[in-house]
Amino acid sequence: MITLAYSDSPDIGSQIITKFREFGDVAVLSSSGNKDVFARYGPVSMHIFSEEENSEVVSAHMISVINNGRFDLIAIGSTVIGREVAGIISAATKMNAMAEISEIKIENGKAVTKRFYYGGKTLLEEESDAKIFTVSPGITEPREATSEPSVHELDPSTGKIKLLEKIEKKSSEENIEKASVIVSVGRGLGNKDGIQKVEPLAKMLNGVIAGSRPVCLDYQWLSEEKQVGLSGKKVRPKLYVALGISGQIQHIAGMRGSRVVVAVNKDKSAPIFEESDYGIVGDLYQVVPKLIEALKN
Amino acid sequence: MAYQIIVLAKQMPDLELIKPDPNTGEPVLKGVSLKFETLSKNATEAAIRIKEKYGGKVTVITYGNETATQVIKEAYAMGADEGFLLTGYPGNNPMNTASVLAEKIKKIPHDIILLGNQSADSYTGLLPGMLSSLLGETLLGSAVSIELKDRIVEVLKVLDTNNEKIQATLPVIVSVTQEINEPRLPPVMQILAAGRKPINTEKISAAGQYSRVISNRAPKSERKRLIFEDVDKGVPEVAKAMKEAMR
Numbered sequence: 423m424i425t426l427a428y429s430d431s432p433d434i435g436s437q438i439i440t441k442f443r444e445f446g447d448v449a450v451l452s453s454s455g456n457k458d459v460f461a462r463y464g465p466v467s468m469h470i471f472s473e474e475e476n477s478e479v480v481s482a483h484m485i486s487v488i489n490n491g492r493f494d495l496i497a498i499g500s501t502v503i504g505r506e507v508a509g510i511i512s513a514a515t516k517m518n519a520m521a522e523i524s525e526i527k528i529e530n531g532k533a534v535t536k537r538f539y540y541g542g543k544t545l546l547e548e549e550s551d552a553k554i555f556t557v558s559p560g561i562t563e564p565r566e567a568t569s570e571p572s573v574h575e576l577d578p579s580t581g582k583i584k585l586l587e588k589i590e591k592k593s594s595e596e597n598i599e600k601a602s603v604i605v606s607v608g609r610g611l612g613n614k615d616g617i618q619k620v621e622p623l624a625k626m627l628n629g630v631i632a633g634s635r636p637v638c639l640d641y642q643w644l645s646e647e648k649q650v651g652l653s654g655k656k657v658r659p660k661l662y663v664a665l666g667i668s669g670q671i672q673h674i675a676g677m678r679g680s681r682v683v684v685a686v687n688k689d690k691s692a693p694i695f696e697e698s699d700y701g702i703v704g705d706l707y708q709v710v711p712k713l714i715e716a717l718k719n
Numbered sequence: 720m721a722y723q724i725i726v727l728a729k730q731m732p733d734l735e736l737i738k739p740d741p742n743t744g745e746p747v748l749k750g751v752s753l754k755f756e757t758l759s760k761n762a763t764e765a766a767i768r769i770k771e772k773y774g775g776k777v778t779v780i781t782y783g784n785e786t787a788t789q790v791i792k793e794a795y796a797m798g799a800d801e802g803f804l805l806t807g808y809p810g811n812n813p814m815n816t817a818s819v820l821a822e823k824i825k826k827i828p829h830d831i832i833l834l835g836n837q838s839a840d841s842y843t844g845l846l847p848g849m850l851s852s853l854l855g856e857t858l859l860g861s862a863v864s865i866e867l868k869d870r871i872v873e874v875l876k877v878l879d880t881n882n883e884k885i886q887a888t889l890p891v892i893v894s895v896t897q898e899i900n901e902p903r904l905p906p907v908m909q910i911l912a913a914g915r916k917p918i919n920t921e922k923i924s925a926a927g928q929y930s931r932v933i934s935n936r937a938p939k940s941e942r943k944r945l946i947f948e949d950v951d952k953g954v955p956e957v958a959k960a961m962k963e964a965m966r
């Protein structure tokens with residue numbers, strides 16, 4: 423089987439190339455910025471474009487690469503651009519797409535995949551004739567491989583979308599996916615200054631601070647790559663401490679892999695307690711200092 | 720300038736009420752109430768705000784089952800002008816959903832189509848791209864703000880590592896994220912009026928499925944669930960457990 427792989431994210435792209443090499447050769451569509459990274463993971467060919475990366479441009483290139491080659495599978499990293507590209511390609515080529523897969527194997531020419539359903543409440547395992555996949559981060563550990571890919575520079579295409587301004591997001595160095603202790607805060611924190619009040623707890627536990635979606639996106643109390651959940655990072659620390667997080671299913675989908683979960687919430691019927699090993703019903707501003715005291719002993 | 724706006728909205732089960740069957744782990748949907756899908760509601764709110772700001776008309780289209788009249792009624796109560804309910808929904812099949820919606824959209828004059836960027840229940844995120852391809856209209860995706868100047872649309876797009884201000888000429892498709900707005904709660908008078916407004920219903924003949932479900936289960940949760948309502952009793956116990964967990 424031959425796969426055409428694409429991602430605008432170097433991390434997910436490297437994982438996808440590694441994963442789909444299990445099924446045969448992998449050709450890669452890449453921006454010129456990512457090509458050196460992807461080349462390390464053993465592609466047979468590289469198709470490179472140098473325009474600003476957006477779903478319109480990428481889809482146009484991908485369709486021309488598909489029309490000029492023979493591919494059995496198309497694997498696309500599930501990012502904002504990736505999901506848009508997958509939809510465009512699927513409708514344009516009439517190949518079915520399976521979205522947000524977290525596992526894949528090929529059996530008798532059919533794809534057997536897993537993905538979250540009902541907002542993360544269930545894991546859906548399906549067999550399908552899908553040829554296009556959007557792949558969630560974490561499908562496999564990237565493994566480098568040597569290869570001498572053929573390199574094809576693609577002719578620039580023009581699109582209808584005009585980029586007026588690129589706004590960099592503030593980002594931090596800490597990677598919550600690799601942390602072994604996470605102190606995670608939700609809307610129950612009430613305000614940004616609350617972060618300083620819980621930081622000593624994180625320090626004491628040698629942990630990092632993460633948060634729910636409203637905290638990272640709406641209020642920006644934390645930077646966006648600190649978001650845990652279905653549309654954020656999937657984390658699996660030894661200890662996950664949820665402070666003022668209600669535990670909606672989309673949040674649970676990101677922290678379910680944690681070994682021990684502790685929750686503090688003032689509402690005793692908050693769903694987070696269903697997903698916790700230990701819980702304290704109370705105001706986090708009273709509980710956190712007491713926990714710090716108790717941990718000192 | 721007034722705009723002809725189409726918004727795509729669907730219904731979903733109330734996710735928080737779905738519980739796994741204790742024996743099989745399969746989700747029990749019986750008795751679970753249905754509601755306006757989260758992102759569809761943000762898209763509807765965005766459509767109505769455009770109408771309120773610039774003038775125009777909002778048409779809502781839902782592809783679902785008879786129960787989804789509720790979505791159209793709620794959209795009316797929020798301020799939508801006309802609603803189409805396409806029934807005979809065969810279940811989650813993005814390509815089928817996109818083609819059915821595209822066929823309907825082609826018959827309705829429009830400047831801008833609004834929808835969610837990734838629905839809260841099925842979470843595929845494929846529809847925006849599929850519609851863009853089927854209709855040949857530019858996709859401005861994952862918007863947190865939308866500005867219009869005559870035929871020019873400007874959108875703030877949220878990407879994974881940066882944001883972009885992008886621009887295109889109408890007609891366009893705009894997919895929105897949850898952060899774009901806080902959907903309104905319509906006043907009772909509007910809810911009552913919405914109940915009397917006609918809904919155009921059309922039956923669509925069912926398409927086949929391209930996938931077969933092997934299993935659909937809630938991941939097993941084996942949490943201890945030791946919850947302390949007395950803070951002073953809980954703190955020492957929990958602190959001890961935290962220390963142990965870190966080993």
Ligand SMILES: Cc1cc2nc3c(=O)[nH]c(=O)nc-3n(C[C@H](O)[C@H](O)[C@H](O)COP(=O)(O)OP(=O)(O)OC[C@H]3O[C@@H](n4cnc5c(N)ncnc54)[C@H](O)[C@@H]3O)c2cc1C
Pocket residue numbers: 607608609610611633634635636637649650651652653654655665666667668669670671672673676686687688689692704705706707757758837838839897
């Ligand atoms: C498609 C989609 C994807 C999503 N993806 C994600 C995702 O990746 N991650 C995510 O987190 N969410 C995600 N969400 C949003 C999710 O549905 C919830 O809205 C969100 O998780 C709620 O965040 P929260 O728990 O911080 O806030 P709330 O639900 O408002 O909960 C706040 C909690 O704090 C408690 N509280 C208040 N004050 C105190 C106090 N002083 N002390 C102790 N407790 C207090 C309250 O009792 C309450 O339980 C997604 C939603 C959709 C539709």
Ligand SMILES: Nc1ncnc2c1ncn2[C@@H]1O[C@H](COP(=O)(O)O)[C@@H](O)[C@H]1O
Pocket residue numbers: 727728729756758759762780781782783808813816820833834835836837838839841842843844845846847
């Ligand atoms: N059956 C449907 N009828 C109307 N709109 C839909 C339907 N399915 C999805 N949508 C719209 O498409 C958005 C994205 O859905 P999806 O691509 O399935 O994640 C949703 O938020 C809705 O706005």
